[in-house]
Amino acid sequence: MIWGVAALAALLYPIPFEQTGYVYYETVGFLVLLNAMLGIGWNIIGGWAGQFDFGPNIFFATGAYTAALLAIHFQCNAWLALLGAVVVSVAICAAVTYPITRLRGHYFAIATVAMWMIAQPIGATWELINGSRGLFLPVAPGGGFAHGMLTMEFAGRGKGLGFYYLALLLFALTLLGARAVERSKLGFYFRAVRDDQEGAEGIGIDSRLYKVIARCLMAAIFAAGGVLYGFWALAVFPDQVLEVNWNILPMMAAVVGGLGRLWGPVLGSIILIPISQLMTATLGAGPLAGRGIDLIIYGAVIMLIAGWRPNGLLSLPWERWAARFRGRAAAQPVKS
Amino acid sequence: MTLFLQAVADGLQMGLLYALVAVGLTIIWGLMEMINFAHGEFMMLGMFGAWGLSVSLGWDPLVSMVPLAVIMYGAGVLVYRLLMRRVQRGEIFTQIFATVGLFFFVQNGVVALFTSDYRFVEKSLLTRLSGANLTLGNVRIGVPLLVGGLIALALFLILYLLIDRTDFGLALQATSEDRDAAMLVGIRPQHMYAVAWGLGTALVAIAGVILANFFAVYPQAGLSFTVLAYAIVALGGFGSILGTLLAALVVGVVQSVTAAYLPPAFKDAFVFGSYILIGLFRPQGLFGRF
Numbered sequence: 001m002i003w004g005v006a007a008l009a010a011l012l013y014p015i016p017f018e019q020t021g022y023v024y025y026e027t028v029g030f031l032v033l034l035n036a037m038l039g040i041g042w043n044i045i046g047g048w049a050g051q052f053d054f055g056p057n058i059f060f061a062t063g064a065y066t067a068a069l070l071a072i073h074f075q076c077n078a079w080l081a082l083l084g085a086v087v088v089s090v091a092i093c094a095a096v097t098y099p100i101t102r103l104r105g106h107y108f109a110i111a112t113v114a115m116w117m118i119a120q121p122i123g124a125t126w127e128l129i130n131g132s133r134g135l136f137l138p139v140a141p142g143g144g145f146a147h148g149m150l151t152m153e154f155a156g157r158g159k160g161l162g163f164y165y166l167a168l169l170l171f172a173l174t175l176l177g178a179r180a181v182e183r184s185k186l187g188f189y190f191r192a193v194r195d196d197q198e199g200a201e202g203i204g205i206d207s208r209l210y211k212v213i214a215r216c217l218m219a220a221i222f223a224a225g226g227v228l229y230g231f232w233a234l235a236v237f238p239d240q241v242l243e244v245n246w247n248i249l250p251m252m253a254a255v256v257g258g259l260g261r262l263w264g265p266v267l268g269s270i271i272l273i274p275i276s277q278l279m280t281a282t283l284g285a286g287p288l289a290g291r292g293i294d295l296i297i298y299g300a301v302i303m304l305i306a307g308w309r310p311n312g313l314l315s316l317p318w319e320r321w322a323a324r325f326r327g328r329a330a331a332q333p334v335k336s
Numbered sequence: 337m338t339l340f341l342q343a344v345a346d347g348l349q350m351g352l353l354y355a356l357v358a359v360g361l362t363i364i365w366g367l368m369e370m371i372n373f374a375h376g377e378f379m380m381l382g383m384f385g386a387w388g389l390s391v392s393l394g395w396d397p398l399v400s401m402v403p404l405a406v407i408m409y410g411a412g413v414l415v416y417r418l419l420m421r422r423v424q425r426g427e428i429f430t431q432i433f434a435t436v437g438l439f440f441f442v443q444n445g446v447v448a449l450f451t452s453d454y455r456f457v458e459k460s461l462l463t464r465l466s467g468a469n470l471t472l473g474n475v476r477i478g479v480p481l482l483v484g485g486l487i488a489l490a491l492f493l494i495l496y497l498l499i500d501r502t503d504f505g506l507a508l509q510a511t512s513e514d515r516d517a518a519m520l521v522g523i524r525p526q527h528m529y530a531v532a533w534g535l536g537t538a539l540v541a542i543a544g545v546i547l548a549n550f551f552a553v554y555p556q557a558g559l560s561f562t563v564l565a566y567a568i569v570a571l572g573g574f575g576s577i578l579g580t581l582l583a584a585l586v587v588g589v590v591q592s593v594t595a596a597y598l599p600p601a602f603k604d605a606f607v608f609g610s611y612i613l614i615g616l617f618r619p620q621g622l623f624g625r626f
Contacts, residue, residue: 052432103615105428106371110566111615114608117563121601248440255433291451292444299444302437307422310430 014164024281026160030232032273033167034225037174038250039257039265041221044178046251047260048187049214050194051101052109055116056222057246061123062089063223064230064241068135069128075138078152082227089223090216097215101208104197116247123238134237137230152231163232170228174221175266181217182262190214191260222246249273252298256305258312267313272298338474343596344589345475351588352485353550355492355581356543357561358568360536362580366569367499367512368532370420371431374438375565376558378408378537382544383553384446390457397460398487401545405538412537416530424529439559446555454552462549484546491542495535496577508532540565560604567611 017025038060045053066088067081076084100111124132139153145162148154154162181187192200193207201207230236253268276294283293305312357379364372382404389400419438423430457463462480470477499505510518511528518525551557564587572583587607595603 050429052429099616100612106432107570107615109432110563110570111612113563114567114611117560117608118605121599121605125599125601248436259429291448293448295440295444296448299437299439299441302433303419303441304437306430306434306437307419310423310426310433 010168014161018161023157023160026164028274028277030160030163030167031277032269033164033171034228035249035253035273036266036269037167037171038222038225038246039253039269040174040178040262041218041225042250043254043260043262043265044181044190044221045211045214045218047254047264048182048190048194049211050191051211051214052106053112053215053218054109054247054251055112055114055119056218056250057242057244058116058119059089059093059219059222060226060229060246061119061236061238061241062092062219063226064236065129065135065226066223067227068137068230068236071137072135077150078227078231079150082224085223085227086220089219089226093216093219094212097212098208101211116242120238120242123242129236129238132238134235134240136235139231139234152228163228166228170224174224175262179262186210186213248298252302254312256301256312258314259310261312261314264312264314271313272301339596340593341475343593345477346481347589347592348585349477349481349485349588350592351585352488353481353543353547354564354568354588355584356488356546357540358565358572358580358584359492359495359577360538360540360543361565361569362536362572362577363499363508363532363539364536365566366572366576366580367508368529369512370424370529370533371428371435372536373432373435373562374415374442374558375536375540376560376562377439377442378412378558379540379544379547379561380446380553380555380558381411381442382408382541383548383551383557384450384555385541386545386548387455387457387553390460397457397462397545397548401542404545405542408541409534409538412534413530415537416533420533421526421529439562443555443558450555452555454554456552457548460549480549484549487546488543491539492577492581495539499577564604564607567607570611571614 013029014026017023038056042053042056045051045056063082063085066085067076067078070076070081070084071078096115100108103111123129129135139155143151143153145158148158148162149166152166189200189205189210192203192205193210197207226241229241233240249269249272250265253272254265255268256272257264257266257268275297279294279297283291309315357376360378361372361375364370364375385404385407386397386400389395389404390397415438419434420431423434462483465480465483470479470482499508507518507523508528508531510521511523511525515525518528568583568587569580571586572579572581590610591603591607594606598606
């Protein structure tokens with residue numbers, strides 16, 4: 001029942017804005033869905049497998065660049081390009097991740113940061129991807145909504161609506177996929193490696209293999225997100241796809257909502273992304289615009305969550321509160 | 337050959353400054369085994385302090401180093417008492433996130449106050465000396481960087497003596513080795529951790545003050561130094577003060593030699609690449625004892 005309502009709300013969300021012309025809110029919705037999707041991806045490695053990846057945006061960038069190259073040089077359809085981008089990113093992820101799975105805890109985390117730092121000069125200087133000049137996607141606008149959904153080509157008035165539904169589609173696929181993984185053997189292996197690596201190895205789980213699989217699943221989701229973002233922005237620049245926000249926002253969404261919980265990143269994203277967009281909109285061109293006020297708030301929120309509620313907002317006793325709100329006696333301890 | 341020797345000489349001088357950035361982390365991470373991803377942000381605060389005092393009061397960074405170190409010591413103790421004490425005993429990820437939050441908070445707080453513009457400390461003693469060179473064979477050694485490096489070396493020796501040769505240092509090491517046993521002999525662990533945070537923060541702030549003579553001062557200056565410092569501490573072997581010094585010199589030389597022969601954008605890439613390689617093949621670090 002409640003999921004039906006949520007799904008309906010997500011489907012109908014952009015309609016009033018499309019009617020009234022406040023298409024900006026469609027873009028906010030697009031960013032919420034994109035970050036929720038990336039957050040679910042990050043939750044697989046960070047929440048379930050327990051390995052902190054601070055440089056997932058290298059796969060976001062790999063995905064965006066691969067799709068852009070396919071679209072430019074082979075006039076590849078966007079969805080085929082997405083498939084290619086996922087395959088390439090997963091292959092690269094497997095190759096670079098297997099060696100560093102020997103490292104644990106924050107050593108692993110720093111190795112992922114180091115990879116991100118190494119990727120930055122590569123992105124800025126590699127001639128194949130046009131260095132810091134970036135790549136521009138060839139887009140032929142003018143098709144209708146259905147054509148846009150098949151090609152990810154939208155321009156002008158319908159763009160906000162089109163990309164909202166593209167993001168919703170990818171988000172829904174990611175959520176269903178993650179739910180399937182959570183309930184499968186694979187999901188249990190991930191959590192076994194997180195909770196007790198030696199114990200997991202003792203019963204025959206190859207911990208390094210499952211860490212690689214977890215990071216590859218994350219890489220696939222980040223690559224798909226990168227493709228979507230590339231077609232949305234119509235261009236791929238190293239500074240933009242390797243930006244720190246693509247590392248931080250998905251991770252924060254997962255932590256604020258509830259690390260290791262399927263819906264955690266979704267809740268986190270719904271809370272965090274509008275904060276940032278709201279700050280941008282309300283500060284406008286005033287004296288505090290562009291001063292990172294949203295990031296100050298994010299920083300404070302992460303510190304508070306880490307210090308006082310490390311398991312995230314979903315770990316709060318919502319059900320008990322809801323029961324008390326409804327006045328159910330069953331939730332109250334019986335006093336004699 | 338001259339190019340190579342010159343690069344090595346430059347690298348050694350930079351290495352001394354890196355050592356000062358990293359040694360604060362040696363205390364917090366290597367010795368006390370707590371994580372701090374906001375390490376470079378304290379350095380950045382030191383840089384801004386040096387810039388601010390130089391612009392507003394005309395103090396030379398070599399002078400403002402002392403009050404700034406005291407202030408940042410207090411800041412470090414405060415961070416431990418207000419935030420890190422809460423997350424110290426929980427799972428490791430809470431420490432990571434608490435300090436990542438701190439990193440965002442501090443960096444963007446400075447952006448909000450001062451914007452992201454590049455600033456430079458002008459007319460300081462060391463910048464006035466720029467152009468003065470010592471020549472050793474065919475190798476030129478710039479005096480400002482040399483002076484900065486020597487200050488770093490002096491602080492390093494003091495710290496080494498403090499940690500390795502005094503009762504206080506022994507108490508610090510005892511706390512890191514066995515918290516409960518340390519309590520039994522009358523050491524207060526909470527106090528030791530707070531002091532370690534204060535010391536680590538003050539040291540990296542001093543590094544920032546010295547670096548402000550040579551580098552642009554801007555809010556995002558910290559992160560690459562944080563990662564560099566982690567690479568150095570891991571290379572040096574945890575908690576080994578002299579290992580940190582040697583590793584920092586190695587990093588400085590690797591960086592400046594690669595910068596001499598390859599596009600400068602890659603100078604950090606090689607350092608981080610070697611971090612990954614050493615983490616894989618010699619996890620105890622180059623100079624670690626265990």
